[in-house]
Amino acid sequence: MAAKKKGKIINIAMVGCGGMAGAHLNGYEELLNKGETRFRIVACVDEALGRAQAFAERLGKNAGWQVETFKTLEQLLNSDLAIDGIDICSPHGLHHELACQALEGGVNVLCEKPIGVTVRASKKIAQTAKRRGLVAATAEQCRRAIGQRAIHWAFNDGLLGTPKMWWAIKAGWQDPAQTPNWHWRVDRKLGGCGMVMDSGAHWVDTMRYWFGEIDSVYARVEHMYKRPHKKGAKLVDSAQEDFWTSIFNFKSGLVGTWSWTISAPGKGFTQLTMSGTEGSIIDTDIFHPAAFQAAGECQLLDGTTYSMSKMQELYLDTLSQRKKDRLFPYGITGGVTLELWDFIDALSTGRPVEIDVEEGLRSKAVSEAVYESGKCGQVVKVADVLKGKVDAYQRDIDRAWKLL
Numbered sequence: 001m002a003a004k005k006k007g008k009i010i011n012i013a014m015v016g017c018g019g020m021a022g023a024h025l026n027g028y029e030e031l032l033n034k035g036e037t038r039f040r041i042v043a044c045v046d047e048a049l050g051r052a053q054a055f056a057e058r059l060g061k062n063a064g065w066q067v068e069t070f071k072t073l074e075q076l077l078n079s080d081l082a083i084d085g086i087d088i089c090s091p092h093g094l095h096h097e098l099a100c101q102a103l104e105g106g107v108n109v110l111c112e113k114p115i116g117v118t119v120r121a122s123k124k125i126a127q128t129a130k131r132r133g134l135v136a137a138t139a140e141q142c143r144r145a146i147g148q149r150a151i152h153w154a155f156n157d158g159l160l161g162t163p164k165m166w167w168a169i170k171a172g173w174q175d176p177a178q179t180p181n182w183h184w185r186v187d188r189k190l191g192g193c194g195m196v197m198d199s200g201a202h203w204v205d206t207m208r209y210w211f212g213e214i215d216s217v218y219a220r221v222e223h224m225y226k227r228p229h230k231k232g233a234k235l236v237d238s239a240q241e242d243f244w245t246s247i248f249n250f251k252s253g254l255v256g257t258w259s260w261t262i263s264a265p266g267k268g269f270t271q272l273t274m275s276g277t278e279g280s281i282i283d284t285d286i287f288h289p290a291a292f293q294a295a296g297e298c299q300l301l302d303g304t305t306y307s308m309s310k311m312q313e314l315y316l317d318t319l320s321q322r323k324k325d326r327l328f329p330y331g332i333t334g335g336v337t338l339e340l341w342d343f344i345d346a347l348s349t350g351r352p353v354e355i356d357v358e359e360g361l362r363s364k365a366v367s368e369a370v371y372e373s374g375k376c377g378q379v380v381k382v383a384d385v386l387k388g389k390v391d392a393y394q395r396d397i398d399r400a401w402k403l404l
Contacts, residue, residue: 005038005329007348010084013043015073015098017051020112021089024139025055027337029062031344034330039344042083043068045076073098077105085135085347087340088112092197093190093401096121099136103128108135110343113201115360117192118394119368119385120403122361129357137343137353138360141335142202143209144342147308148335149327150315151274151281152210154298157318159311161278161301163211166256168203172268174227174242182231186238189400194240195260196221197367203258205355205363210274212252214366216381219246221374224263246370272296283308362386368394 014021028041041059046052049071056067070076076083085108088098096116099109103125115138116122129136142148154160185191185198208214221244228235242263248256273282283296298306306314316324329341339355346353365386371393373380384390391398398404 005036005345005348007038007345009037010039010344010347011042011082012039012344013045013076013081013083013086014041014055014089015045015076015086015102016089016094017044017046017055018048019089021055021087023336024087024089024340025058027334027340028059030332030334030337031330031341032063034332036330036341036344038348040065041067042081043070043076043079045070045073047071073101077102077107083107085110085343087139087343091184091190092192093117093121093184093187093397096124096401099125100128103132103134103136106132106134108137108347110137110139110340111357111360112139113205113360114192114197114364114367115357116364117190117401118397118403119361119365119388119391120394120398121401122357122364123388124403126357126361135343135346135353136357137339137346138355138357138363139339139343140202140205140355140360140363141339142206143335144327144338144354145335146312146316146328146333148206148209150308150312153315153318154281154311155210155274155276159278159300159314160274160276160281160298163252163254163274163276165254166207166211166272166274168257168272169259170268170270171259171261171264173265174262176225176227176242176263179228179230179235182229182236186229186236186240188239188397191239192394192397193367193371194238194242196241196244196370197364200260201363201367204366205360207248207256208363208366211250211254211256213250213362214248214369214382215251216249216379217246217366217369217373218379219244219370219373221371224261241374244370244374246373248366277301279304281308 044052044055052069056069059067086102088111095111099111102109125136155163221241224243227238243261245259279300281298296308298311342354365382369380369382369385372390375393
């Protein structure tokens with residue numbers, strides 16, 4: 001049995017009970033099953049009250065305590081429930097609205113990626129958290145997983161030498177003649193983007209974790225085909241890109257190339273290669289670069305080859321038990337559960353979270369730099385996007401949310 005960890009008990013409310021919230025619910029249940037007792041999910045909030053009730057019933061059955069349900073965050077904040085933190089799994093466009101509402105109400109927040117729908121929206125969360133003296137954490141799971149930790153070690157502790165270049169490419173085909181049902185991600189105000197900032201946010205955070213900060217981006221972002229969605233009796237065009245290619249110039253001198261499309265008919269392919277002065281890591285069988293785990297291999301300059309699972313073993317052998325307990329508490333290696341534990345442990349003990357709102361904001365600025373470069377056709381400095389000096393792509397979304 002795992003040793004009991006010190007700290008106060010944290011009351012958490014789940015806000016948004018669809019989509020990704022299901023993975024969060026699984027993570028909370030895993031923590032309970034592992035013996036983590038320093039938290040209670042005391043409320044579930046969703047405009048579709050039935051979804052909140054389904055979450056509450058499942059938690060009540062598995063955790064053994066009553067969970068309240070609400071349609072709105074306002075109702076929760078005006079209730080008698082004592083809440084230490086809220087876990088936001090809403091559409092992107094609502095992140096800053098809900099996070100700032102909670103922070104103004106004196107409640108810490110954990111918010112799914114991307115932290116905000118635009119840079120300005122993300123800054124609003126950061127500024128509110130700072131003014132209120134509360135925690136705003138970015139729920140970014142990929143860098144926490146054992147595969148990502150091992151690759152960080154390989155590049156930063158010398159096994160692969162100095163990082164020099166990487167390529168992340170995925171090409172496939174989704175027939176534009178198919179008309180899926182409308183989803184909030186199709187709406188610019190709610191989704192704000194396509195894959196560059198959606199699951200692409202994972203890769204941006206991961207590349208920054210592995211290789212450091214990015215100075216500038218040059219990108220082409222295109223709609224190769226119209227991709228309408230069904231919304232009632234109407235067809236609504238998707239605002240999401242179906243192709244991009246981009247070059248990242250890191251402050252260290254490293255160069256990265258990231259390309260993706262669903263508009264390449266025929267046989268698709270995926271390739272991820274990352275090279276240092278002493279060797280490379282390569283994989284051709286991944287869903288997304290940031291999902292890199294035990295597939296692929298590491299080959300050194302002298303010909304030595306390691307499977308990714310072997311490299312993870314080498315990495316774990318370098319860790320003290322204390323560091324293992326911090327990075328992989330209870331032996332957990334799944335990123336979603338680890339991001340939840342990080343939030344709980346930080347609030348329980350008073351330490352900082354690993355990925356706060358400022359860290360999420362820096363990743364957000366990189367994703368937006370891809371869009372901004374595609375919009376203006378020029379190299380874009382990430383610092384200029386972060387400062388709001390370059391914002392043409394985001395401006396209509398900011399206006400829609402009255403952030404301008």
